[in-house]
Amino acid sequence: MLYPSVDKLKSRIDSKYSLVALASKRARQLHEHGDEKLMNYVSVKPVGKALEEIAAGELTQVRQDEAAIYEDEI
Numbered sequence: 001m002l003y004p005s006v007d008k009l010k011s012r013i014d015s016k017y018s019l020v021a022l023a024s025k026r027a028r029q030l031h032e033h034g035d036e037k038l039m040n041y042v043s044v045k046p047v048g049k050a051l052e053e054i055a056a057g058e059l060t061q062v063r064q065d066e067a068a069i070y071e072d073e074i
Contacts, residue, residue, distance in 0.1 A: 003042055004055035012054055013061055019054070026050035026059055 013019040027046035030036065037058040041049050053059045 003048075004051055008055050009051060012057065018061055022059060022061055023047060023050040023054060026053065 009019055010016070013022060024047070027050040030046040030049055036049065037053050038049075038056060041052055043049050043052060050059070
């Protein structure tokens, strides 16, 4: 069984694509820096830890300004 459940994750983040983007960015941060937000994790891998943080409400989606131009868009 998948932990945390997709239903719980979808209640926190509005779309699957936003969920994947947020989890992948956080997993990279966890892998490179190891700054964990929760005391205990069920998962050992960074992606699982990132999903657990989202399910716990520690990570939220930040809306970007649509008029702004970001470095990765140039």
